[in-house]
Amino acid sequence: MKNRLRVLRAERQWSQADLAQKLEVSRQSVNAIETGKFDPSLPLAFRLARLFETTIEAIFLEDEAHPSA
Amino acid sequence: MSLCKRNLTAFQRRSMQRVGGLLGACAALSFFPEIFQDPKHFSPATQWAMAILSTFPVIATMVVIARYLTGETDEYLRNLVVRSILWGLGLVMVADTFFGYLVEYHPNHLPVSVFNMDIFVVTGMIALRIQLWRNQ
Numbered sequence: 001m002k003n004r005l006r007v008l009r010a011e012r013q014w015s016q017a018d019l020a021q022k023l024e025v026s027r028q029s030v031n032a033i034e035t036g037k038f039d040p041s042l043p044l045a046f047r048l049a050r051l052f053e054t055t056i057e058a059i060f061l062e063d064e065a066h067p068s069a
Numbered sequence: 070m071s072l073c074k075r076n077l078t079a080f081q082r083r084s085m086q087r088v089g090g091l092l093g094a095c096a097a098l099s100f101f102p103e104i105f106q107d108p109k110h111f112s113p114a115t116q117w118a119m120a121i122l123s124t125f126p127v128i129a130t131m132v133v134i135a136r137y138l139t140g141e142t143d144e145y146l147r148n149l150v151v152r153s154i155l156w157g158l159g160l161v162m163v164a165d166t167f168f169g170y171l172v173e174y175h176p177n178h179l180p181v182s183v184f185n186m187d188i189f190v191v192t193g194m195i196a197l198r199i200q201l202w203r204n205q
Contacts (some may be wrong), residue, residue, distance in 0.1 A: 027186060028204050029145035038145050 002061040005034045008052045023047055084137040088190060089128055095126040095186040127186050149200045150193075157193035161185050 009019050016034070021026040025043070029053035039060075040048065049056045070178065077085070078091075098119075134154065141147045168181040 025143045026146055032145050032204050035204075038148065044144060045094055054171060064125055 001039050001063055002036060003033065003059055004061070005030075005048070005059060006021055008059065009034075010056075012052075019051075071169045080137075080140055084133055087133045089132045091126045091133065092187060092190045095123075095130075095149075097125065099183045123183075130186065130190070149197055152200065153193040153196040156196035157189040157191075158194040161189050164188055 005019075009016070013023075016027045016030045020030045023030070025044070028040070029040075033040055045056045045060065050057055052059065129184065134150075138147055138150060141150070164181055172180070
């Protein structure tokens with residue numbers, strides 16, 4: 001699943017470590033989510049949305065190759 | 070909260086120390102009968118007691134890992150640990166199958182099943198390290 005996490009983070013000039021600290025997860029988690037290697041759970045997605053003051057849909061983009069049925 | 074920079078939380082450190090300690094206990098119990106005397110000279114009751122005793126570190130390790138997985142708040146790390154456990158279990162099964170055939174032809178061969186726990190933990194740790202390294 002694609003996401004705009006890197007863009008949103010860059011807009012706020014936060015490092016991966018900064019974001020990880022705010023989310024209380026490891027920096028590897030942030031990196032894995034940003035690079036699309038790991039899709040976060042709904043609670044973590046909501047935390048991200050709250051942190052960036054936006055919606056989950058504005059952060060995570062549905063993969064065009066595998067749209068939901 | 071990063072396993073690859075030795076910047077562990079107290080909970081992660083405690084869990085790793087416990088698994089390490091249990092691995093040591095398991096290794097010690099594996100060689101215990103060999104150190105004192107030929108295990109065949111033990112009474113049947115002692116043999117049973119030794120066999121039951123040797124399962125304790127394995128059970129305790131599973132409990133420690135289960136408690137770690139329940140308590141780990143970082144879902145990505147939890148995911149990596151589960152994958153590492155699967156690698157560990159997979160290699161144990163491969164080793165057991167391989168050496169199981171060898172034992173058929175070489176009955177005096179060292180029973181590798183005694184080292185299942187060691188293979189499991191070491192493989193799991195290596196798999197975890199590799200996965201963390203791949204996602205620097």
